[in-house]
Amino acid sequence: MQITLDKFTKRFGDVTVVEDMDLTVGKGEMVALLGESGCGKSTTLFAVCGIYRVDGGRILFGDRDVTRLSSQERNVGVVFQSFALYPHMTVAQNIGFPLRVQKKPQAEIDAKVREIAALVRIENLLDRRPGQLSGGQQQRVALARALIRRPAILLLDEPLANLDAKLRLDMRAEIRRLQQETGTTAILVTHDQVEAMSMCDRVAIMDRGKIVQFAPPRAMYDKPANTFVAGFLGSPPISFLDGRAENGRFVAEASGVDLPLPSHLASLESGRPIGIGIRSEFLDPSSTATVSGKISFIEAQGREDLYYLQLPDGKVVRGIQDAAHSAQLGDAVSWGVNTEAMLVFDADGNTL
Numbered sequence: 001m002q003i004t005l006d007k008f009t010k011r012f013g014d015v016t017v018v019e020d021m022d023l024t025v026g027k028g029e030m031v032a033l034l035g036e037s038g039c040g041k042s043t044t045l046f047a048v049c050g051i052y053r054v055d056g057g058r059i060l061f062g063d064r065d066v067t068r069l070s071s072q073e074r075n076v077g078v079v080f081q082s083f084a085l086y087p088h089m090t091v092a093q094n095i096g097f098p099l100r101v102q103k104k105p106q107a108e109i110d111a112k113v114r115e116i117a118a119l120v121r122i123e124n125l126l127d128r129r130p131g132q133l134s135g136g137q138q139q140r141v142a143l144a145r146a147l148i149r150r151p152a153i154l155l156l157d158e159p160l161a162n163l164d165a166k167l168r169l170d171m172r173a174e175i176r177r178l179q180q181e182t183g184t185t186a187i188l189v190t191h192d193q194v195e196a197m198s199m200c201d202r203v204a205i206m207d208r209g210k211i212v213q214f215a216p217p218r219a220m221y222d223k224p225a226n227t228f229v230a231g232f233l234g235s236p237p238i239s240f241l242d243g244r245a246e247n248g249r250f251v252a253e254a255s256g257v258d259l260p261l262p263s264h265l266a267s268l269e270s271g272r273p274i275g276i277g278i279r280s281e282f283l284d285p286s287s288t289a290t291v292s293g294k295i296s297f298i299e300a301q302g303r304e305d306l307y308y309l310q311l312p313d314g315k316v317v318r319g320i321q322d323a324a325h326s327a328q329l330g331d332a333v334s335w336g337v338n339t340e341a342m343l344v345f346d347a348d349g350n351t352l
């Protein structure tokens with residue numbers, strides 16, 4: 001079922017947390033709300049599920065205006081960040097709880113609990129209590145409880161935040177599989193860019209209550225709207241340098257950098273202040289356009305190492321290099337840059 005936010009606004013007292021937000025999540029689509037702590041992700045999710053009253057705008061499920069409906073009337077499945085299982089109930093009772101509230105016959109509840117438990121692969125744990133489960137198992141119980149009413153809409157607020165790295169990987173794939181198999185429309189709230197990009201069809205990046213960009217992960221990574229988005233996506237983080245355009249080149253004197261601009265920007269007027277962004281994968285040993293400095297930091301990462309190249313003015317360019325061909329700390333080096341791939345920004349930080 002399609003979800004539409006139409007100029008959604010939410011205030012707490014006289015503080016406006018989300019203002020005039022427009023967002024459409026297509027039927028069967030999974031969309032991430034990605035942003036820093038406090039940007040309004042949970043607030044938006046709570047408004048969609050009906051826990052928060054909205055202060056402006058409308059929320060639609062399909063063609064139906066649900067803005068004034070209670071959360072019970074909206075029939076959405078929700079998994080909160082702290083997944084809040086009832087400790088005194090068994091797993092089966094936890095999962096079946098939403099149906100008990102609806103006063104369904106016990107036989108029907110039992111059947112549905114078994115069915116949904118199989119879907120999230122915890123059929124053998126139904127008689128345990130939450131305290132006897134691992135974090136990942138508890139997470140799946142919370143997911144099963146959210147799914148048992150077969151909601152057309154699933155809302156997930158940092159559902160993987162409490163899991164270790166390995167479990168998180170498994171659960172990412174699992175949640176995505178479930179969402180796709182059931183054709184559920186889903187919103188995933190996260191501040192983890194990898195989670196957003198790997199699980200979702202589209203990502204909405206939020207900054208202080210506004211959506212800065214809404215696009216499929218790849219498109220957003222390749223063509224970020226501005227420095228905020230470019231800085232949010234990618235590991236290691238993109239390196240930014242400020243300078244100006246000069247005869248088809250990017251020049252930053254203090255950094256000792258002088259690089260040809262990508263050919264589609266070669267005619268930028270000389271003297272115009274601009275910035276560039278260099279991602280690690282833009283480094284290219286075969287390129288004759290180079291940035292030069294000293295290796296100021298090396299972080300071993302296994303097969304490859306992360307290097308910081310410090311330019312004369314202290315600015316840093318980060319690059320991942322094959323550990324086999326490593327430079328040493330303090331070495332003076334030049335790195336080739338694939339300048340066609342460089343991102344270029346205007347003085348306001350918007351991508352040119």
Ligand SMILES: Nc1ncnc2c1ncn2[C@@H]1O[C@H](COP(=O)(O)OP(=O)(O)OP(=O)(O)O)[C@@H](O)[C@H]1O
Nearest residue numbers: 012013017035036037038039040041042043044191
């Ligand atoms: N009940 C409330 N009363 C007043 N202010 C609130 C309330 N709930 C949230 N806020 C404020 O609204 C802003 C957005 O909060 P929200 O919980 O939506 O952030 P978030 O993006 O989910 O952050 P996080 O990643 O830390 O969970 C924050 O500045 C927060 O302090």
Ligand SMILES: [Mg+2]
Nearest residue numbers: 041042043157
């Ligand atoms: Mg939150």
